[in-house]
């Protein structure tokens with residue numbers, strides 16, 4: 337997984353499809369990121385912040401009982417133990433440090449379920465940046481507690497009432513807002529999506545997951561896992577863990593929600609500043625994704641994943657809502673880990689594929705992208721038949 | 724040179740250009756609003772082809788686009804309407820890149836040309852990604868109008884000036900489409916465009932009142948009026964009401980003498 341070309345293309349995907357008003361900011365960010373990422377002081381500051389504040393390194397845990405049940409050797413990379421409960425902190429710490437380095441004083445972000453919004457508000461508080469988060473009105477109701485968390489952290493949450501009032505509209509609104517304040521404000525995108533340099537930059541900030549995990553597996557005596565499995569919304573936790581194994585023989589598996597399966601059901605298109613695979617109708621209007629997990633409710637996928645799928649270097653599969661809750665319950669009962677609903681998609685695929693696409697005896701690294709605390713109320717009402 | 728270039732240079736010798744924006748298919752009789760605007764003195768008509776995710780549009784045009792999409796409006800249906808109406812002033816389509824990308828770039832260019840559309844504005848198509856579209860569009864004699872923003876540094880203004888066809892869209896402010904209280908940074912933007920090219924330069928984004936139009940015409944070659952008109956139509960204005968509004972803009976612009 338190397339850098340994209342000068343214009344931010346991964347094969348025919350990626351690029352920069354933004355209004356002229358934002359192009360200078362994209363170019364400035366590209367230059368600033370290249371400069372920072374090549375500066376040992378910045379890189380050290382980023383890793384130190386993740387260590388002192390973000391809870392890194394996160395451990396790798398051998399999942400003994402699940403392994404026995406499935407006839408596999410399953411290791412979990414524990415992003416659920418990172419600060420704020422998911423891998424999202426890796427990206428926001430990087431972008432918040434870069435914001436300060438660029439001399440900007442304010443950060444804006446979109447959020448769906450609120451995980452990225454909470455992480456952004458957290459990093460902004462730590463670095464003394466003002467923070468505004470755009471969140472679909474529908475999601476502010478579904479995820480009222482996360483709205484309150486962001487407010488506790490000193491952020492302003494703006495409900496987005498345009499379009500479908502969910503994540504994709506929150507991205508649109510954040511982009512529109514960015515046009516008006518680009519001089520002093522950085523837009524902290526939450527996944528490996530958007531115009532260049534975002535997909536590449538966010539992957540680089542998340543690659544700490546895969547780099548750490550590869551070393552940690554060596555300590556378990558695992559040279560190279562046979563499979564690396566991660567759930568995919570926009571694709572940032574998957575890109576981060578894949579980055580540690582792209583040059584190995586490991587098979588890379590991205591698990592999408594069936595209702596948001598951009599690789600499975602999408603077509604090439606242009607949205608939110610990038611060319612990628614998108615769910616769209618016969619006339620190129622973007623369709624809404626649907627998933628039980630708000631974090632996978634996105635009608636597209638990061639451009640590098642579209643490229644990896646094209647190359648055949650990574651394989652993208654989808655699981656439906658029905659098996660996700662079972663997977664969440666099983667991991668909770670067998671391993672004492674309640675995963676996020678997003679993460680449970682990766683677990684669900686492994687349960688289905690064990691002994692089949694994943695042959696008995698295989699070694700698997702599962703990226704546990706986040707913990708399920710945010711989802712327990714929803715899971716309870718589903719299990720009680722209330723929704 | 725595209726046909727649009729020639730026609731707009733001709734307009735410039737006569738008067739300041741008035742470019743009202745209408746959303747294609749906003750109402751079943753939307754082309755009657757366009758005809759009324761032409762009667763009242765519009766020089767170019769901008770026709771919005773709605774997209775589900777209009778990144779460069781504010782609440783008014785978003786609402787109009789959603790309403791039009793609910794009427795099952797498509798690129799093809801709007802092109803059909805334009806072709807049937809056969810307006811006597813140039814039509815420039817404003818849409819987002821995915822609409823063209825999905826229909827096919829060459830196929831879109833041919834459809835637009837065959838329907839009598841003279842140009843397009845694609846706000847999310849930056850010059851960095853322009854080439855594939857511009858080649859097929861130019862081959863079909865469909866002009867691609869590019870935007871200069873207040874944030875564009877002079878080297879980008881120069882590149883945009885060299886690539887734009889028909890006119891340069893001078894964005895008056897760092898904002899998406901909407902209504903505003905003044906013409907913002909328009910004079911500075913137009914001045915920088917003038918140093919790099921002599922293509923007609925029209926001011927848009929936020930032009931709401933005839934007085935603002937006349938302010939912008941003091942330095943620009945024309946104005947684009949969008950949200951102010953769309954809001955009127957959303958509020959139930961008739962074609963006659965629009966004719967009245969356009970007349971007041973026309974009079975305001977005619978108070979400003981054309982540069983020789």
Ligand SMILES: Cc1ncc(COP(=O)(O)O)c(C=O)c1O
Nearest residue numbers: 527569570571572573631705706
């Ligand atoms: C725990 C968790 N995993 C995964 C995702 C999906 O994002 P991505 O595909 O960028 O990793 C989210 C998004 O909110 C999340 O909260």
